[in-house]
Amino acid sequence: MKQITIKGEFSNNGNNLLILEVYRPNVLQNPYEFKKTFTQSFQETLSDLVDETVYHIDFVGHTPEEIMIEISGQFESPNPISNSFEATGFSAGYTIKTT
Amino acid sequence: MRRYIIVSFVMCVAWIDVHSQSTGSTSNLTKKNIESVARITASHINSKKTANSKDIITTFFRASIDNLLGEDRTYVLNSSFYGINRLFSRNVAIDYERERVLRHNTFNLGFTGDESSKITNIAGGLTITILDKRDIKSERYHNGEFNSLVNTEQIISGIRRGLCDYFAKFNPEYYNTKEGLKIRQAIDESWNRAFETSNFSGIDTNITNALKDYNFDSLVLTSNKTNFSSYDFQGIKENILNGGNPLTLEYEKVAMAYAQKPFWSISPKISYDRIHKQGEYSLASTFTFGLGKSHQKPWEFEAKSQFKIANDSSVISSNYNDKPLSLSIGLNKVLLENKAQESAMEFKFFTQYNYQFGNTSPGLSSNVFTLNTTLRVNLYKSLWLPITIKYDPDKGSVFGLFTLTANIDN
Numbered sequence: 001m002k003q004i005t006i007k008g009e010f011s012n013n014g015n016n017l018l019i020l021e022v023y024r025p026n027v028l029q030n031p032y033e034f035k036k037t038f039t040q041s042f043q044e045t046l047s048d049l050v051d052e053t054v055y056h057i058d059f060v061g062h063t064p065e066e067i068m069i070e071i072s073g074q075f076e077s078p079n080p081i082s083n084s085f086e087a088t089g090f091s092a093g094y095t096i097k098t099t
Numbered sequence: 100m101r102r103y104i105i106v107s108f109v110m111c112v113a114w115i116d117v118h119s120q121s122t123g124s125t126s127n128l129t130k131k132n133i134e135s136v137a138r139i140t141a142s143h144i145n146s147k148k149t150a151n152s153k154d155i156i157t158t159f160f161r162a163s164i165d166n167l168l169g170e171d172r173t174y175v176l177n178s179s180f181y182g183i184n185r186l187f188s189r190n191v192a193i194d195y196e197r198e199r200v201l202r203h204n205t206f207n208l209g210f211t212g213d214e215s216s217k218i219t220n221i222a223g224g225l226t227i228t229i230l231d232k233r234d235i236k237s238e239r240y241h242n243g244e245f246n247s248l249v250n251t252e253q254i255i256s257g258i259r260r261g262l263c264d265y266f267a268k269f270n271p272e273y274y275n276t277k278e279g280l281k282i283r284q285a286i287d288e289s290w291n292r293a294f295e296t297s298n299f300s301g302i303d304t305n306i307t308n309a310l311k312d313y314n315f316d317s318l319v320l321t322s323n324k325t326n327f328s329s330y331d332f333q334g335i336k337e338n339i340l341n342g343g344n345p346l347t348l349e350y351e352k353v354a355m356a357y358a359q360k361p362f363w364s365i366s367p368k369i370s371y372d373r374i375h376k377q378g379e380y381s382l383a384s385t386f387t388f389g390l391g392k393s394h395q396k397p398w399e400f401e402a403k404s405q406f407k408i409a410n411d412s413s414v415i416s417s418n419y420n421d422k423p424l425s426l427s428i429g430l431n432k433v434l435l436e437n438k439a440q441e442s443a444m445e446f447k448f449f450t451q452y453n454y455q456f457g458n459t460s461p462g463l464s465s466n467v468f469t470l471n472t473t474l475r476v477n478l479y480k481s482l483w484l485p486i487t488i489k490y491d492p493d494k495g496s497v498f499g500l501f502t503l504t505a506n507i508d509n
Binding site for chain 1: 198235236237238245248249251252253255256259260263264267268271274280283284287290291294295346347349350
């Protein structure tokens with residue numbers, strides 16, 4: 001099993017929302033489903049990912065100030081993955097393959 | 100001497116502007132690892148407020164020169180307590196409720212100089228926020244403004260999931276080969292770039308082809324666990340296909356809705372008249388809120404009052420016989436906006452009633468009613484030139500006031 005860590009850091013404490021999804025489509029072998037909603041800074045570690053398998057990680061939400069996100073762990077380059085969004089609604093998705 | 104004062108004032112404003120460009124609170128995530136550095140330059144909530152409302156209270160620093168062309172000019176520097184805190188504690192994160200209190204209260208220092216550049220008056224005061232429903236970062240005044248945005252986010256999440264299910268079903272090679280993984284990651288980069296730049300014109304054709312396929316709709320709606328409506332889903336999908344960014348559009352609506360909410364402040368002030376060697380005291384109140392449903396070039400209602408106790412200069416001895424009460428009601432309208440949809444020119448019409456509770460000079464009335472207009476023109480960034488014209492219908496007289504203001508916001 002492989003592990004990834006997803007961090008989200010909001011620069012303010014009010015009126016934030018981030019929907020985090022980590023998944024692998026049901027039509028494929030080893031489907032996977034993880035969905036969680038955050039309103040404050042968070043760190044989530046998933047340790048049950050199958051070796052050498054493709055997963056999707058999606059972020060959708062809004063913040064009136066700034067959020068920085070980072071994905072790190074046991075997956076192929078590019079690693080780690082970081083991004084930030086400022087005073088807006090945002091959507092970003094990433095495809096990784098575990099090592 | 101006058102040139103020295105003006106140059107010093109401008110340099111002070113410039114110094115504060117340079118030192119106010121802070122990168123924000125401490126973060127454990129280092130920016131050096133950022134892969135995608137494109138940031139949406141979506142308008143911040145503060146940029147949606149009118150220049151008229153920013154003159155009431157500044158979020159950071161504000162400098163002004165009142166009565167620019169008159170004989171007695173007043174130089175005023177306003178600062179929020181938050182601005183001072185950020186200057187001296189730049190990298191220390193503070194709790195938002197404490198930050199809110201610091202942002203919502205400001206102090207000001209000012210001095211008035213006559214035409215021979217002699218300082219005739221020194222003043223200091225506070226502006227205390229009693230009510231500010233415009234604060235988009237606070238959850239206190241939620242009234243459903245975010246509901247549509249949250250619904251849009253659920254749908255975007257569903258569309259993202261639908262795209263992955265679609266490619267897994269109709270393009271399984273994207274998951275089984277090294278080349279397929281690169282194509283999948285390129286699709287992600289195209290999606291991310293389109294949302295960050297709000298430019299969907301060059302979005303990956305894999306995405307547009309999928310969105311146009313009727314199979315895609317059934318995949319999304321079948322796996323719809325948040326129960327968004329098919330109608331809303333179709334609307335947002337069409338928005339994306341037509342090049343629009345539904346998230347930015349919805350967030351802008353929320354920002355504009357907040358910018359129009361009510362605001363109320365009071366401002367006590369003490370000044371020292373160096374000519375008559377005595378103090379002056381005043382208390383002012385300002386209340387504003389946006390009007391109408393349209394958030395483009397909005398209307399703004401404003402009610403102001405001020406009571407002052409000062410020296411009657413017609414009496415030689417020290418006294419407090421000048422006690423004017425001033426009441427005004429007006430409407431402010433944004434006339435022009437720049438490309439970022441921020442106000443660039445505003446026009447305000449307001450009536451003002453002044454009543455003198457103290458001594459009135461012979462030949463003058465104790466109550467005066469005037470009709471007034473203020474045209475605010477944005478000269479450069481946060482530098483504004485408000486020009487006020489006052490008309491006294493009883494006397495048929497007109498006079499004008501020029502002011503120069505700079506709001507340094509964060």
